[in-house]
Amino acid sequence: MHKRSNEPVFWSLFGAGGVVAALLMPALVFVTGIAGPLGLLGDGALSYERVLGFVGSVFGKLFLILVISLTFWHACHRIYHSSHDLGIRVRRGRLALLFYGFAAFGTVLTVIVVAGIG
Amino acid sequence: MLAALGPNHRHRQDHTMTERLKEINIEVFRYLPEHDDEPHFETYKVPFADNTSVLEGLQYIKDHLDGSLAFRWSCRMAICGSCGKMVNGAPQLSCRTFLRDYYPGKVRIEPLDHFPVERDLIVDQSDFLRKLEGIKPYLHSVKPRAIADGPHHQTPAELAEYEQFSQCINCLLCYAACPQYGLDNEFTGPGVLALLHRYNADSRDAAKAERMQVVNAEQGVWGCTLVGYCSEVCPKGVDPALAVNRNKICSTKDYFLRFLTPRGTRV
Amino acid sequence: MTRRKPYVRSMDRWWLRNSFFTRYMIREATSVFLGLYTIVLLIGLVALSLGEASYERWLATMAHPAFIGFHIVVLAAACYHTYTWFGVSPKAMPSVRIGNAPLTPALIIRGQYLALAIITLVVLVAVASGET
Numbered sequence: 001m002h003k004r005s006n007e008p009v010f011w012s013l014f015g016a017g018g019v020v021a022a023l024l025m026p027a028l029v030f031v032t033g034i035a036g037p038l039g040l041l042g043d044g045a046l047s048y049e050r051v052l053g054f055v056g057s058v059f060g061k062l063f064l065i066l067v068i069s070l071t072f073w074h075a076c077h078r079i080y081h082s083s084h085d086l087g088i089r090v091r092r093g094r095l096a097l098l099f100y101g102f103a104a105f106g107t108v109l110t111v112i113v114v115a116g117i118g
Numbered sequence: 119m120l121a122a123l124g125p126n127h128r129h130r131q132d133h134t135m136t137e138r139l140k141e142i143n144i145e146v147f148r149y150l151p152e153h154d155d156e157p158h159f160e161t162y163k164v165p166f167a168d169n170t171s172v173l174e175g176l177q178y179i180k181d182h183l184d185g186s187l188a189f190r191w192s193c194r195m196a197i198c199g200s201c202g203k204m205v206n207g208a209p210q211l212s213c214r215t216f217l218r219d220y221y222p223g224k225v226r227i228e229p230l231d232h233f234p235v236e237r238d239l240i241v242d243q244s245d246f247l248r249k250l251e252g253i254k255p256y257l258h259s260v261k262p263r264a265i266a267d268g269p270h271h272q273t274p275a276e277l278a279e280y281e282q283f284s285q286c287i288n289c290l291l292c293y294a295a296c297p298q299y300g301l302d303n304e305f306t307g308p309g310v311l312a313l314l315h316r317y318n319a320d321s322r323d324a325a326k327a328e329r330m331q332v333v334n335a336e337q338g339v340w341g342c343t344l345v346g347y348c349s350e351v352c353p354k355g356v357d358p359a360l361a362v363n364r365n366k367i368c369s370t371k372d373y374f375l376r377f378l379t380p381r382g383t384r385v
Numbered sequence: 386m387t388r389r390k391p392y393v394r395s396m397d398r399w400w401l402r403n404s405f406f407t408r409y410m411i412r413e414a415t416s417v418f419l420g421l422y423t424i425v426l427l428i429g430l431v432a433l434s435l436g437e438a439s440y441e442r443w444l445a446t447m448a449h450p451a452f453i454g455f456h457i458v459v460l461a462a463a464c465y466h467t468y469t470w471f472g473v474s475p476k477a478m479p480s481v482r483i484g485n486a487p488l489t490p491a492l493i494i495r496g497q498y499l500a501l502a503i504i505t506l507v508v509l510v511a512v513a514s515g516e517t
Contacts, residue, residue, distance in 0.1 A: 151388070234393050235391060297396070297406060297409075301396055344476065345405075345406070346473060347403070347405045347409075359476050363473075364476075367477070367478070367479055
């Protein structure tokens, strides 16, 4: 009669990503996208050696893997649901596969790249 | 003498006082299924005083300008939940919305959004009623209580868990506020889910497991994307968005914990 | 035979009917910018893994006015995400009680802004001071 939804899996990842993004993204975007490239944080704030050192640390690896992968899951979940809001009613299964597949691919790629640094 | 003038006495009096009353244009959604294929709008000039509600404006139209206008109403005091309409695009109880607040602009009245229109301002509520029945909106006792058992006591904290949700008057404003219901009426919707929570959160109730099947479904809480407008429009201070989203947490726990707990022990 | 002929109204462009819905759609759209930013960040990490030259190229690209503009838009989207996320979060968490009194939505929201301020400060100080 009522089929149990698997949404709890995706909603949990969406929620975790939403919290991480809400708390970290303003600072992170400002540092890596605006202040860092413009040199507002002092010389070499984002220098190769320094960033390599951070990504090489266990904390740095965990931080980046969590932030990037969870934000992927957050964004893909929202965009998938927005497609429904925009009136796309057909091929929902294929769209879900596309978006959540992208998030899964992004997660694997992030782990491989970050784990291989340093 | 006044009683002999009948129910329209007030309006007749308004009529004789027209010079002293302001007039407002009310644009009404009209759909007469016998001869219309598409709805259209008709504008009526309605005199109003400071205390004239939108509902009274519609009654004035029906009594004095066009007797064919169809709309639902009953108590005129915001407790029966019958007179919900879209007023300038927002779901409102027309009895607690006042023409003075729209003057000198016009008022545009439409049937509640997201429901099929039967005629003029009357919508078909049967989908909502079917869903409401489906959640068994009444208390299920663990075992039948005899009168000798006395009243079933609750602490103030237990009462607080569900009290606000028991204020629902089934007026459907939250459904008219919910785009997810409008996009896909398979979604159980804010009002029914809030009432479901009202019983699940009640310490005297024993049917939570059964209702959780409704919650857990794609058409249950998972049809909600937390737009949140349902809670804004509720005339009784119910927070359906809170009920739905708390139940997303319940459903998530239920989803994962079923792998950990032996069958049959789950609540 | 029934004489009923229910009329079903269209949901076309429903998000423009009401400013509440428009704000909701903007809230949902922030995810596109967060997603794009994360892709750019991941490309930076790929560049980092390929060595100093490619990382410096990525960093120089980030200084291009087009990317600065892009990141300003992303920052605005991120701030709006934060604002709306904090705003609805009291509805999406279990009811918490301190002693006998429930934790009020206003208190939950203020607590989150405090956490945001601390985290933002820590990130800025850590990056600027050169101790990572």
